[in-house]
Amino acid sequence: MIDPKHIQTFQEIVGKGNVYSDKAHLIAYSYDATRTRFEPDAVVFPRSEEDVSRILVYCNHHGIVITPRGAGSGFTGGALPANGGITLAMERHMNKILEIDMENMVAVVQPGVVNMDLQKAAEELGLFYPPDPASEAYSTLGGNVSENAGGMRAAKYGITKDYVMALRAVRPNGDIIRAGKRTIKDVAGYNVAGILIASEGTLAVLTEITLKLIPKPKFTKAYMGIFPSVEDAMNAVFKSLASGANPVAMEFLDSLVVQALKEKLGVELPESAGALLIGDVDGNVSQEVDFQLEILEASFRENGAQGFVIAEDGEARDKLWYARRNASPSITIFGSKKLNEDISVPRSLLPEALKRIYAIGEKYGFSVPCFGHAGDGNIHVNVMVDGSKPKELEDGHRAIEEIFELVVEMGGTLSGEHGIGTSKAPFMEIAFNPLELQLFREIKRAFDPNNILNPGKMGLPEHRDASRV
Amino acid sequence: MIDPKHIQTFQEIVGKGNVYSDKAHLIAYSYDATRTRFEPDAVVFPRSEEDVSRILVYCNHHGIVITPRGAGSGFTGGALPANGGITLAMERHMNKILEIDMENMVAVVQPGVVNMDLQKAAEELGLFYPPDPASEAYSTLGGNVSENAGGMRAAKYGITKDYVMALRAVRPNGDIIRAGKRTIKDVAGYNVAGILIASEGTLAVLTEITLKLIPKPKFTKAYMGIFPSVEDAMNAVFKSLASGANPVAMEFLDSLVVQALKEKLGVELPESAGALLIGDVDGNVSQEVDFQLEILEASFRENGAQGFVIAEDGEARDKLWYARRNASPSITIFGSKKLNEDISVPRSLLPEALKRIYAIGEKYGFSVPCFGHAGDGNIHVNVMVDGSKPKELEDGHRAIEEIFELVVEMGGTLSGEHGIGTSKAPFMEIAFNPLELQLFREIKRAFDPNNILNPGKMGLPEHRDASRV
Numbered sequence: 001m002i003d004p005k006h007i008q009t010f011q012e013i014v015g016k017g018n019v020y021s022d023k024a025h026l027i028a029y030s031y032d033a034t035r036t037r038f039e040p041d042a043v044v045f046p047r048s049e050e051d052v053s054r055i056l057v058y059c060n061h062h063g064i065v066i067t068p069r070g071a072g073s074g075f076t077g078g079a080l081p082a083n084g085g086i087t088l089a090m091e092r093h094m095n096k097i098l099e100i101d102m103e104n105m106v107a108v109v110q111p112g113v114v115n116m117d118l119q120k121a122a123e124e125l126g127l128f129y130p131p132d133p134a135s136e137a138y139s140t141l142g143g144n145v146s147e148n149a150g151g152m153r154a155a156k157y158g159i160t161k162d163y164v165m166a167l168r169a170v171r172p173n174g175d176i177i178r179a180g181k182r183t184i185k186d187v188a189g190y191n192v193a194g195i196l197i198a199s200e201g202t203l204a205v206l207t208e209i210t211l212k213l214i215p216k217p218k219f220t221k222a223y224m225g226i227f228p229s230v231e232d233a234m235n236a237v238f239k240s241l242a243s244g245a246n247p248v249a250m251e252f253l254d255s256l257v258v259q260a261l262k263e264k265l266g267v268e269l270p271e272s273a274g275a276l277l278i279g280d281v282d283g284n285v286s287q288e289v290d291f292q293l294e295i296l297e298a299s300f301r302e303n304g305a306q307g308f309v310i311a312e313d314g315e316a317r318d319k320l321w322y323a324r325r326n327a328s329p330s331i332t333i334f335g336s337k338k339l340n341e342d343i344s345v346p347r348s349l350l351p352e353a354l355k356r357i358y359a360i361g362e363k364y365g366f367s368v369p370c371f372g373h374a375g376d377g378n379i380h381v382n383v384m385v386d387g388s389k390p391k392e393l394e395d396g397h398r399a400i401e402e403i404f405e406l407v408v409e410m411g412g413t414l415s416g417e418h419g420i421g422t423s424k425a426p427f428m429e430i431a432f433n434p435l436e437l438q439l440f441r442e443i444k445r446a447f448d449p450n451n452i453l454n455p456g457k458m459g460l461p462e463h464r465d466a467s468r469v
Numbered sequence: 470m471i472d473p474k475h476i477q478t479f480q481e482i483v484g485k486g487n488v489y490s491d492k493a494h495l496i497a498y499s500y501d502a503t504r505t506r507f508e509p510d511a512v513v514f515p516r517s518e519e520d521v522s523r524i525l526v527y528c529n530h531h532g533i534v535i536t537p538r539g540a541g542s543g544f545t546g547g548a549l550p551a552n553g554g555i556t557l558a559m560e561r562h563m564n565k566i567l568e569i570d571m572e573n574m575v576a577v578v579q580p581g582v583v584n585m586d587l588q589k590a591a592e593e594l595g596l597f598y599p600p601d602p603a604s605e606a607y608s609t610l611g612g613n614v615s616e617n618a619g620g621m622r623a624a625k626y627g628i629t630k631d632y633v634m635a636l637r638a639v640r641p642n643g644d645i646i647r648a649g650k651r652t653i654k655d656v657a658g659y660n661v662a663g664i665l666i667a668s669e670g671t672l673a674v675l676t677e678i679t680l681k682l683i684p685k686p687k688f689t690k691a692y693m694g695i696f697p698s699v700e701d702a703m704n705a706v707f708k709s710l711a712s713g714a715n716p717v718a719m720e721f722l723d724s725l726v727v728q729a730l731k732e733k734l735g736v737e738l739p740e741s742a743g744a745l746l747i748g749d750v751d752g753n754v755s756q757e758v759d760f761q762l763e764i765l766e767a768s769f770r771e772n773g774a775q776g777f778v779i780a781e782d783g784e785a786r787d788k789l790w791y792a793r794r795n796a797s798p799s800i801t802i803f804g805s806k807k808l809n810e811d812i813s814v815p816r817s818l819l820p821e822a823l824k825r826i827y828a829i830g831e832k833y834g835f836s837v838p839c840f841g842h843a844g845d846g847n848i849h850v851n852v853m854v855d856g857s858k859p860k861e862l863e864d865g866h867r868a869i870e871e872i873f874e875l876v877v878e879m880g881g882t883l884s885g886e887h888g889i890g891t892s893k894a895p896f897m898e899i900a901f902n903p904l905e906l907q908l909f910r911e912i913k914r915a916f917d918p919n920n921i922l923n924p925g926k927m928g929l930p931e932h933r934d935a936s937r938v
Contacts, residue, residue: 103707103817126713148656159654161663162631175904183813184845185628185885187617187667188893188900189927190909194630194663198656215713238572244595244684244753284713287756344652348572376653416654424657431657435644439916440659446915447908458658 002041002086003469006064010044010086013054018045018092029087030080032072033135034423038080040067040087041467047093049168049176049207055088056205057174059452063466066172067454068201070112070140075340076421078147078200082456085465088205090142097121098208105213106165106182111142111206115149118211128216130157133417134328142206148198150417152249155241155279155375157214159417161197168208169196172448177204195443200419201454203447217282219289220248222311222320225277225300226270230254230370232304233275234351237374240299241347245292249279250375251324254354257369260330267323272306277374278324280317327371328380334367335384339396341424343407344378344416353410357381360402364395378416404430420458428459471510471555472938475533479513479555482523487514487561498556499549501541502604503892507549509536509556510936516562518639518676524557525674526643528921532935535641536923537670539581539609544809545890547616547669551925554934557674559611566590567677574682575634575651580611580675584618587680597685599626602886603797611675617667619886621718624710624748624844626683628886630666637677638665641917646673664912669888670923672916686751688758689717691780691789694746694769695739699723699839701773702744703820706843709768710816714761718748719844720793723823726838729799736792736799741775746843747793749786796840797849803836804853808865810893812876813847813885822879826850829871833864847885873899889927897928 002021010019020026021042030039046052059066065085072079081087095112102125107118115129115136122129132151133139139149145167150159166180179192196203227233237250253261253276261267269276277300281292297308311317331338345353354370361368361383372380381403385396404414404427414424414431428437437459444451444460455463471490479488489495490511499508515521528535534554541548550556564581571594576587584598584605591598601620602608608618614636619628635649648661665672696702706719722730722745730736738745746769750761766777780786800807814822823839830837830852841849850872854865873883873896883893883900897906906928913920913929924932 101815101817103711104815105711106815148660150654150656154653161660171908175908177908178905181813181882182815182880183847183882183885184623185619185813185842185847186882187619187886187888188883189889189897189905190912191617191630191663191667192908192912194660194666195912197663198660215715242571242574246684246753283757284715285754285756285760287754288752291754344650344654346570346573346575346651348570373654378652378654411651413650413652413655414657416652417656419656420658428658436646436658439640439644439646439661442915443659443661443664443912446911 001469002467006062006467007042009058010042010055014044014046014051018047029069029089032074032077032079034075034077036077036080036422038082040081041084041465042086043089044086045089045092049170052088052170052205052207053174053176056170056172059086060172060450063450063452065452065455065463065465068205070143071114071138073135073139074143074147074421075418076423078419078421078457079143080422082422083463083465085467090140094207100125104182107211107213109141109209109211111140111209113141115139115141115144122213123216126216127213129163129211129213131160131163141209145197145206145209146199146201147419150373150378152251152373154373155250156246156248163212164193164197164209165212166210167193167196167206169204169206171204172450172452180210182210200421200457202444202457202460203453217284219286220280220282221289221293222280222317223293223296224309224320225296225305226273226307227275227305228272229274230354231351233277234354234374236277236300236303236305237350238347239303240296241375243295243299245295245299247279247281247292247296247375251278252371252374252379253278253323253327254370256334256367257327257331257371260333260369261323261326264330264333265326267326269323270307276323278320279375331369331382331384334369335386337385337387339383339385339400341381341400341403342378342416342418343381343403343412345407345410345412347377349410350374350377353407356406357403360399364399366396366399401427422457425457425459470938471936475531475936476511478527479511479524483513483515483520487516498538498558501543501546501548503544503546505546505549505891507551509550510553510934511555512558513555514558514561518637518645521557521639521674521676522643522645525639525641528555529641529919532919532921534921534924534932534934537674539612540583540607542604542608543612543616543890544887545892547888547890547926548612549891551891552932552934554936559609563676569594573651576680576682578610578678578680580609580678582610584608584610584613591682592685595685596682598632598680598682600629600632610678614666614675614678615668615670616888619842619847621720621842623842624719625715625717632681633662633666633678634681635679636662636665636675638673638675640673641919641921649679651679669890669926671913671926671929672922686753688755689749689751690758690762691749691786692762692765693778693789694774695742695776696744696774697741698743699823700820702746703823703843705746705769705772705774706819707816708772709765710844712764712768714764714768716748716750716761716765716844720747721840721843721848722747722792722796723839725803725836726796726800726840729802729838730792730795733799733802734795736795738792739776745792747789748844800838800851800853803838804855806854806856808852808854808869810850810869810872811847811885811887812850812872812881814876814879814881816846818879819843819846822876825875826872829868833868835865835868870896891926894926894928
């Protein structure tokens with residue numbers, strides 16, 4: 001149990017109603033999308049940057065561990081208090097869109113703002129915030145920045161880091177960091193915003209985010225390429241892009257996902273489809289959209305596509321996208337538990353990578369349906385196991401480890417967009433050598449010498465929380 | 470004089486012909502575009518990453534200061550050995566384009582490759598490397614990354630950091646840092662590449678750079694908007710962009726520059742021109758180019774433009790761009806020495822910023838012709854003084870300081886693209902508070918605890934080189 005004197009201090013800082021330490025709340029804040037559990041010792045809802053600073057000063061002094069939390073929708077445990085201590089939850093108060101500056105095309109938000117709320121607010125003004133993680137309806141922008149969230153539109157529009165212009169954050173010693181400016185160019189001082197992005201709340205607590213918005217293109221159409229095999233589809237991905245195609249998204253579904261969509265959801269898909277590529281193209285003029293579709297169709301057909309479907313309007317687009325949107329829920333026909341990883345390799349190596357990933361699955365006797373953001377090289381690999389059989393779970397984790405080794409050997413990364421958190425921390429040694437891991441620890445120490453911010457994540461050292469009695 | 474035993478060691482590492490310590494070479498390597506001078510004690514040309522690592526290990530052990538150098542074309546002294554020691558010159562050996570990977574649209578280069586050489590190599594393959602600092606014909610990509618170089622195309626295509634996918638670099642202790650991947654998405658570990666960009670060689674020595682290339686748009690036209698006043702032009706900048714225009718470049722020339730172009734170079738420009746906006750628009754289809762020109766013309770005319778010229782082909786484009794290209798050489802009619810700064814403010818504040826910058830010039834009795842990258846908020850401000858009069862020089866520097874204070878007060882930055890180096894170091898305290906400067910020192914210490922890498926830059930601590938006898 002947390003020492004009541006700490007609770008009292010937190011209440012003095014943020015007000016009585018903004019501190020919880022009862023069991024029900026601790027359980028409620030012990031989850032994220034990983035379905036592992038770590039209970040905090042208290043949940044605190046700061047109302048302002050000043051609250052955050054005062055809490056950090058106090059915790060830094062007393063060795064109390066802090067885990068910042070947005071919506072708790074992460075896939076790798078970034079927002080879970082793996083070392084106990086307090087959860088600093090941004091959802092209740094620090095959830096305002098502070099400004100949309102039309103003249104400079106910039107949004108200033110607090111970290112607890114939900115991604116989709118910003119997308120909608122921008123769209124109402126004719127502007128566009130492109131990063132669209134699958135969790136966009138509930139994940140927060142603070143979480144998006146902390147994990148450098150990606151999404152489907154990354155193929156054309158890039159990822160969260162490409163939109164962060166400036167950050168405000170608080171260091172463990174209470175110092176306010178102002179990093180970046182509301183200007184496109186700024187080269188004064190170290191790029192502190194750059195290192196805070198994707199740092200998973202281990203260096204500082206975000207309190208304000210300034211994001212670039214862009215003009216919303218006026219025309220969009222969807223397309224679907226139908227391929228006899230995964231290899232053909234994967235070749236078409238990098239060859240069409242190298243031919244000058246610049247689609248908003250280029251999403252991949254493999255033959256197992258196609259099978260699952262048909263069997264479980266009755267989705268009508270061509271008999272012969274061994275793999276699909278689905279996406280959008282957009283432009284300010286309709287001719288740009290047609291130009292993109294022509295390159296895609298020509299390149300897809302050269303690489304074996306048997307069909308190319310264009311969806312002109314809203315309803316037809318929704319129908320094409322229905323298959324992609326239901327990939328994840330459909331594949332449970334292959335196993336009660338999915339071990340889901342989001343690897344990324346250079347696009348030209350996708351055909352080889354997929355072939356070898358399937359071979360690893362076969363070796364262990366698992367189905368490994370794959371889908372995802374092929375246009376940027378980021379594939380969601382799902383090792384399907386029977387969750388009730390410990391041997392299968394164990395083998396499944398061994399298969400995952402082999403997949404990570406393969407991906408790193410091919411010049412890829414452990415995580416394209418989900419982050420490392422706790423769930424991928426054991427694999428950091430596959431991707432980084434001891435000297436690189438040492439550098440990460442030294443960067444961590446420069447920002448957080450007492451290791452109170454989200455310790456034990458990303459392969460960084462654990463820290464025993466000192467708040468308990 | 471440098472202790473001969475160090476020279477001998479350097480010769481053992483890189484070979485005899487790759488170490489100079491004679492006066493002629495020390496003078497040759499004491500300059501950059503700032504026209505201030507700092508002589509190194511030796512110039513060493515590493516042949517490989519391994520050479521770099523061995524040199525750093527040795528210098529780190531002996532407290533010898535190292536300044537990495539590309540072409541020495543920087544405007545703020547980043548490549549000058551302000552604290553003596555050895556200059557590590559990349560131009561001779563580490564100047565190869567190692568690979569252009571067409572399939573993944575990625576270039577891998579050594580730091581000594583000249584920007585334009587990569588642009589040309591990419592273009593020959595139908596690809597495009599957009600960052601185009603004014604020094605593109607001679608500045609190196611290592612320097613571009615170290616200063617996060619901008620350029621004219623930043624309005625549409627962003628700056629150097631937007632193209633860096635991965636870096637290899639060597640820490641002072643000799644450790645090789647591999648940061649980033651040849652993938653669009655990569656969120657494993659801290660974004661070390663992010664903090665190395667714009668770090669001016671103070672954290673590690675770059676040895677390999679992986680850059681994103683993009684498809685080259687097929688159609689380009691140039692435009693010129695003719696405005697009665699600077700204020701009208703500045704309003705047109707942010708209002709046209711907020712209306713959805715996305716020009717490749719939007720360059721600004723003020724009335725003094727227009728006057729200088731006419732008087733000194735006989736450039737034919739409209740009688741009434743109080744300010745000009747010049748730029749390119751591009752697209753994959755001609756309709757996109759026309760779409761952009763329509764938005765620009767409508768928005769420019771709404772904001773007072775008296776003329777809008779479109780240049781369809783190469784020769785006409787060259788003619789329009791001639792005025793912009795000759796802005797810098799023409800303005801010497803206002804004074805023998807220009808104190809040239811590259812401030813950046815949020816675009817909507819450009820009208821107000823320019824008005825107040827001219828007022829500062831008037832107060833001191835100086836002409837302050839301004840031109841530059843208005844489309845991204847980055848303006849080159851030139852305080853013109855008589856370099857032979859000490860009082861004018863002193864007043865000129867005082868005017869520059871007032872301009873920096875103004876810009877920072879308006880939410881802008883000391884430097885949009887030139888960096889801080891030695892020449893802007895005295896102004897860091899205007900832009901950053903003591904806690905932020907302290908954080909910079911702590912980041913520096915995490916990478917370079919003995920402070921041997923380019924000390925005394927960016928307001929970071931000096932370090933007395935220990936190589937002299």
